[in-house]
Amino acid sequence: MVITNGVPAGEIVGxxxxxxxxxxxxGECVEVAGLPDGGVAFRNSWDPEGPALVFTRAEVRAFLQGAKGSEFDCLAA
Structure with a gap:
């Protein structure tokens, strides 16, 4: 199975x-899952069958570095 952005999260098995x-x-959580091809899928916890967003590990790493550096704190204020 090819997993791409917008695929129903319920179709991501295993x-x-x-x-x-x-x-x-x-229900205010984001859930993440490592994918067999090395990507990382994200979904809303309140809609586990809804669409998943898929990112590379490098993209997730860059985002986490920004989050740890407080670059996105304004979004949660």
Missing amino acids: VTWLKAKASVGA
């Missing part, structure tokens, strides 16, 4: 979806 421990269980 992976483990993870969410942050900071989640309080009210």
